[in-house]
Every structure is written in C-alpha cells, then in structure tokens.
Amino acid sequence: MATALDRHIALVGFMGAGKTTLGVELAETLGRPFVDVDREVEQVGGATIPELFEQRGEAGFRKLEEWVAGVDLRTREPAVIALGGGAVLSEKTREELRANAFTVFLDVDADTAWERCQGSDRPLAQDAETFRRLYDERRPLYEHCADARAADAESAVLAAGGVHVEEEALARLAELVPGSGPVALVADAHVAGIHGPQAQAGLGTRLAATYQLPAGEPAKQLAEIEQLWRALRLDRGGTIVALGGGTATDAAGFAAATYLRGVPWVPVPTTLVGQVDAAIGGKTAIDLPEGKNLVGAFHWPAATVIDPMTLETLPEEQHRQGRAELVKTALLAGRTLDVRGAAAYKTAICLGDPHDRGRRSWLNLGHTFAHALEAGTGFELAHGDAVALGLLAALRLSGNEDGVRDVETLLDPQPVRADVERAWEAMRRDKKAADGRIRLVLLPRNGHPEWPVELPDGDVRRELERLIA
Numbered sequence: 235m236a237t238a239l240d241r242h243i244a245l246v247g248f249m250g251a252g253k254t255t256l257g258v259e260l261a262e263t264l265g266r267p268f269v270d271v272d273r274e275v276e277q278v279g280g281a282t283i284p285e286l287f288e289q290r291g292e293a294g295f296r297k298l299e300e301w302v303a304g305v306d307l308r309t310r311e312p313a314v315i316a317l318g319g320g321a322v323l324s325e326k327t328r329e330e331l332r333a334n335a336f337t338v339f340l341d342v343d344a345d346t347a348w349e350r351c352q353g354s355d356r357p358l359a360q361d362a363e364t365f366r367r368l369y370d371e372r373r374p375l376y377e378h379c380a381d382a383r384a385a386d387a388e389s390a391v392l393a394a395g396g397v398h399v400e401e402e403a404l405a406r407l408a409e410l411v412p413g414s415g416p417v418a419l420v421a422d423a424h425v426a427g428i429h430g431p432q433a434q435a436g437l438g439t440r441l442a443a444t445y446q447l448p449a450g451e452p453a454k455q456l457a458e459i460e461q462l463w464r465a466l467r468l469d470r471g472g473t474i475v476a477l478g479g480g481t482a483t484d485a486a487g488f489a490a491a492t493y494l495r496g497v498p499w500v501p502v503p504t505t506l507v508g509q510v511d512a513a514i515g516g517k518t519a520i521d522l523p524e525g526k527n528l529v530g531a532f533h534w535p536a537a538t539v540i541d542p543m544t545l546e547t548l549p550e551e552q553h554r555q556g557r558a559e560l561v562k563t564a565l566l567a568g569r570t571l572d573v574r575g576a577a578a579y580k581t582a583i584c585l586g587d588p589h590d591r592g593r594r595s596w597l598n599l600g601h602t603f604a605h606a607l608e609a610g611t612g613f614e615l616a617h618g619d620a621v622a623l624g625l626l627a628a629l630r631l632s633g634n635e636d637g638v639r640d641v642e643t644l645l646d647p648q649p650v651r652a653d654v655e656r657a658w659e660a661m662r663r664d665k666k667a668a669d670g671r672i673r674l675v676l677l678p679r680n681g682h683p684e685w686p687v688e689l690p691d692g693d694v695r696r697e698l699e700r701l702i703a
C-alpha cells in the first residue's frame with residue numbers, strides 16, 4: 235500500500251519499540267481512534283497477558299490475539315492500531331494487515347528494547363538470551379509485512395501519507411515514484427528550465443514524455459488542461475509527475491484526477507508554498523473567470539516527493555509567500571517547524587479529514603481575512619502577504635498575544651491600501667460563511683485551534699479595518 239488514506243495505520247515491531255506511546259501520539263495527531271490490541275486481548279480474555287500465557291500457553295494466547303487483531307483490522311473506521319510484538323507470527327494476521335492496513339515497522343535496536351523490557355512482567359522478556367533470539371527471528375517478519383519503517387511520529391505520518399522529504403530526491407525519482415510503469419513529466423515551464431534536466435535524469439528509463447504548463451497561475455486554465463489531456467499518451471498503468479509550484483501541482487493533479495477517470499500522480503513541489511501546503515493533501519483545482527479554484531477534485535497522490543534543495547533557486551519574494559503558510563502551520567501545531575515538520579503536520583490533518591469535512595478547516599486560520607484583503611486590493615496583494623495580515627487579525631480576535639507577537643516578529647505584516655467595503659463584502663461571501671454569518675478559525679493558544687467560531691460582525695469588521703492603511 236502506498237498510503238494510509240482510508241486505511242488503518244498498523245504499528246508492528248518488537249517489544250519495547252514504543253508502539254503504544256507512538257500509537258497514542260499518532261492517533262491524536264491524525265484525529266483517529268487508537269486501538270491497542272494487547273489491551274483488547276486482556277479485555278476479551280478477562281486476564282492480564284502474563285496470566286493468559288499461563289492459563290492458555292503461548293499457542294492459546296496467539297489464537298486469541300489473532301482473533302482480536304482480525305476483528306480490529308476489519309473494522310471500517312480508519313484507526314491507529316498497535317499490535318503486540320508477536321502478532322505478525324500469524325499468517326492470517328499478516329494477510330489482514332496486507333488487506334486492511336498501511337503497516338509501519340517501528341524499529342528499535344535489540345539493546346534499547348532489552349533495556350526497556352527487562353524486569354517487566356512480559357512473558358517473553360524474562361531472560362536476555364531468549365529475548366535476543368526472538369528479536370533476530372522476528373525482525374525479518376516485521377520487515378516483510380511493513381509498508382514503511384519509522385522511528386518517530388513525524389516519520390510515521392509522512393510515510394503514511396506517502397510523503398518523502400529528502401535532499402536531492404530529484405535524482406532518485408525513478409525509485410520514489412511508486413510502481414514501475416511509465417511516467418509523464420508535467421512541469422511549470424520556468425521550473426522545467428531549472429530543475430527539469432535533473433528530474434528527467436532521475437526518472438531515467440521510466441520517463442515516457444515531458445509536457446510543459448505556463449509558469450504560475452496561467453497553468454490553472456481549462457484551455458491548458460485540455461491541451462494536456464489531448465497530448466497525454468498514458469494508460470492507467472502510467473503516472474503523472476508534476477514538477478513546479480502550487481499552480482503546476484494543482485493543474486497537473488487535476489489533469490491526473492480526470493484523465494482516463496483518474497491516473498496516479500506524484501507532485502514534486504519546488505516552492506515553499508508547494509512543499510508545506512499545496513502539494514500535500516490531495517486537493518487539485520483549476521480557476522474559472524468567476525474565481526480561483528472553482529473546479530477541482532480530491533485526488534490523493536500516490537506519493538509526494540519533496541526535495542528541499544530545489545528551494546535554493548526560488549526567488550526571495552516566493553520564499554516570503556511560503557513563510558506565511560509555514561508560520562501559520564507552526565502556530566496551529568504550537569511549535570517551531572521546518573519544511574519536513576510542516577509537511578508532516580499538514581499530512582496528518584489531511585489524512586484525518588481527506589474530504590475537508592472537519593479539522594482540515596483549521597488550515598484556514600487567517601484565510602477568511604486574507605481572501606477579503608485580496609478582493610479589497612483587486613487581487614494586487616500576494617496571497618502569502620494577505621495570509622500574514624489575516625493571521626494577525628485572527629490571532630487578535632482570539633486574544634492570543636503570544637501568537638500576535640510571533641506573527642509580528644516572523645512576518646512583520648504591514649497594513650495595506652484596500653477598499654474596505656469590497657473586502658467586507660468578500661468576507662461575508664466567503665465559502666466559510668453560513669447563512670451570511672462569518673465562521674472563523676480562532677487560535678486562543680498556539681497549538682489549540684477552534685472551529686467554527688462565530689463572532690459579532692462588529693468585532694470582525696473592526697479587525698479587518700485595522701489591516702487596511
């Protein structure tokens with residue numbers, strides 16, 4: 235399985251690997267239930283694991299464990315499921331994992347595992363020699379059933395979302411694009427001139443053809459997509475790789491979602507906005523004359539390949555646009571984040587809410603104000619600059635002084651000249667308004683978003699006006 239979208243994330247690994255601790259953290263980040271198979275076995279068996287071993291012998295215990303794991307893995311609602319260290323000994327459980335879960339091998343070295351387990355009541359951790367023998371025996375089994383290996387929650391989330399962050403990843407595209415079929419490379423024309431040759435070399439013999447989209451927002455025109463649809467020569471075994479900023483990945487992703495009713499795609503974002511935001515989460519879109527992103531599809535990428543080295547050629551102005559989204563994500567997470575951390579945060583939110591029906595709305599922090607300012611400036615104001623101002627307003631309304639200070643220090647947004655009435659109108663029309671009432675994401679404390687929050691119009695308008703020079 236390439237990703238954990240709509241599937242369980244199952245954690246396997248040896249005793250002492252930290253499956254339960256990581257599982258709880260992962261479930262919390264993803265907004266999914268956490269299931270600890272060991273605890274459920276104890277409940278169903280009516281005794282502790284050492285007692286069950288005693289009463290039923292290891293074989294009896296394994297039968298019960300296999301049954302419980304099977305029930306959990308066949309439950310429809312995607313959860314995070316931690317399995318006991320020996321659960322993968324069962325062929326049936328391994329089959330259930332293959333059929334129903336994205337399986338993450340939580341790796342730990344034998345010494346650390348023994349340090350954590352010795353002296354505990356775990357039946358198979360009573361002497362060091364048996365412990366090490368089991369470790370050596372089981373390791374290949376974990377490797378065999380795992381879709382990915384991880385050492386912490388961040389790498390587990392990224393793996394579960396199919397997101398790969400690696401310097402010089404462009405050179406390894408042929409390996410990082412799932413499958414072995416042909417690839418159509420669709421690139422932003424400007425980026426093609428800078429990073430195209432490296433991407434083509436990285437795709438090697440998998441590269442079937444290269445297509446170019448106009449640089450920037452003009453890529454998101456229906457006419458461009460029609461040209462691309464008509465030029466593409468791919469069957470369903472092929473993959474579209476999209477190289478460029480958010481415009482190229484939105485447009486090529488939309489082409490992938492619609493061509494032949496959907497072919498797999500892999501965004502390779504080359505802007506900061508793309509790497510921390512646009513290329514993650516499976517939203518694809520094009521623009522209409524009536525507005526941006528009005529036609530699109532949810533189409534989760536087979537993988538997302540982030541090569542931070544591509545940012546070295548990005549103009550400072552574009553870095554600034556991306557920094558606003560990075561700071562927004564860090565405020566939501568409640569901690570400082572680098573590109574990898576921000577990509578992981580967005581991946582977690584989107585895996586937990588792929589179709590934007592709940593917590594994904596958190597990502598709109600500051601955006602209702604930003605869209606209003608964009609409209610109020612006749613779309614002269616760049617999106618990132620609008621987001622920086624929007625964050626300020628949302629945090630002031632939240633009464634979050636720390637957050638306000640963070641935004642002022644990191645982004646230093648300055649009031650802009652804009653038409654207040656047009657901005658206010660746009661704000662009331664914003665898609666997050668219900669029955670004409672404006673619904674906002676607020677952040678009373680960093681790391682603790684609230685949505686939806688409705689406030690008196692007067693308060694909201696006052697904050698909007700403070701953003702306008």
Ligand SMILES: NC(=O)c1ccc[n+]([C@@H]2O[C@H](COP(=O)([O-])OP(=O)(O)OC[C@H]3O[C@@H](n4cnc5c(N)ncnc54)[C@H](O)[C@@H]3O)[C@@H](O)[C@H]2O)c1
Pocket residue numbers: 422424425428449450451454478479480481482484504505506507508511512513514515517518519526527544545546547548549552555
């Ligand atoms: N799908 C989503 O969830 C989502 C989220 C946020 C934004 N978006 C969309 O993303 C778009 C904005 O994306 P963006 O900010 O990346 O802008 P962009 O794609 O327009 O790129 C900005 C400019 O930088 C150039 N460029 C890109 N990478 C470069 C590099 N490495 N070196 C030098 N130049 C480079 C491009 O040619 C372009 O001119 C908007 O259309 C927005 O709607 C989508």
